[in-house]
Amino acid sequence: MSESQATRRKALSATSTSTWKQCQLKFRLIYLDGFREPPNPVTTRGTLVHAVLEHIYDYQAGMRNLETAKSLTAAQYQEMFAKDPEFQAMFTEESALNQWLAEVNSLVESYFQMENPQRLEPYARELLVDAETSSGIAIRGFIDRIDKAPNGAIRIVDYKTGKSPRPQYMEDKLHQMRFYSLLMRQAGRGVPARTQLVFLGDGKTLTFDPQPEQVDAFEHYLTQIWQQIEHACNTGNFYPRKQPLCNWCGVKEMCPVFGNTVPDIPEGAVEQLLTIHNAPA
Numbered sequence: 001m002s003e004s005q006a007t008r009r010k011a012l013s014a015t016s017t018s019t020w021k022q023c024q025l026k027f028r029l030i031y032l033d034g035f036r037e038p039p040n041p042v043t044t045r046g047t048l049v050h051a052v053l054e055h056i057y058d059y060q061a062g063m064r065n066l067e068t069a070k071s072l073t074a075a076q077y078q079e080m081f082a083k084d085p086e087f088q089a090m091f092t093e094e095s096a097l098n099q100w101l102a103e104v105n106s107l108v109e110s111y112f113q114m115e116n117p118q119r120l121e122p123y124a125r126e127l128l129v130d131a132e133t134s135s136g137i138a139i140r141g142f143i144d145r146i147d148k149a150p151n152g153a154i155r156i157v158d159y160k161t162g163k164s165p166r167p168q169y170m171e172d173k174l175h176q177m178r179f180y181s182l183l184m185r186q187a188g189r190g191v192p193a194r195t196q197l198v199f200l201g202d203g204k205t206l207t208f209d210p211q212p213e214q215v216d217a218f219e220h221y222l223t224q225i226w227q228q229i230e231h232a233c234n235t236g237n238f239y240p241r242k243q244p245l246c247n248w249c250g251v252k253e254m255c256p257v258f259g260n261t262v263p264d265i266p267e268g269a270v271e272q273l274l275t276i277h278n279a280p281a
């Protein structure tokens, strides 16, 4: 597959497949129709913290301290808000903005209590990985950080700005780690020895050491998810699923469960989504 095809072709991601399991209609509106959920303080806080934790490693080890991180936070915040008026519109009161910035700084401080970036030399940061499953389904993901041990063992690290999940939500987090394990293997980078979710909200780390048979099982599971999506594309039936997360759904104003009208699927959108399995010639 050429580079231009790789960027043109649609692909499943950990987030899109997790959205599919959460609600088929939400998946359709975002990944088929192309609606974008508007930024909100929680997602924007995550974007800013991720930018700081990526760029702290631009500095020499001795400079990777809290002081540098705080100046990076200020610079990244200025850059993000200067280029997108939607960010500015989120805060109409200065007190709310100051509270939000205090939360960002607290999450960055939490990171420094969990890891010492002066002792780490990431192999990669914010790495875009493209691959195909053995049955030809395109998969893609941005990996926050990859560490490589002297013996070549790989550790995938993903930062979360929320708290570690309660037991009933654990499966969703494992889904992401399994997805990344498959993605790395299929990209020819090897099955990671360890995957880690770092929850800055409560200072806890969730670790999963994937075994080859678990990666095989997940690949099979992902194929089943794709078959469900393909079936929905062919029938046009994407069912809404009312649940507590509806309160935070960014496409709720197009959801019939709440008395709203679902728009028609845009022309050509189904064909483009199906490139996930049928790569363009």
Ligand code: SF4
Pocket: 022, 023, 024, 025, 026, 240, 241, 242, 243, 245, 246, 249, 250, 251, 252, 255, 256, 257
């Ligand atoms: S509001 Fe709920 S049911 Fe409707 S699309 Fe969003 S997640 Fe699905």
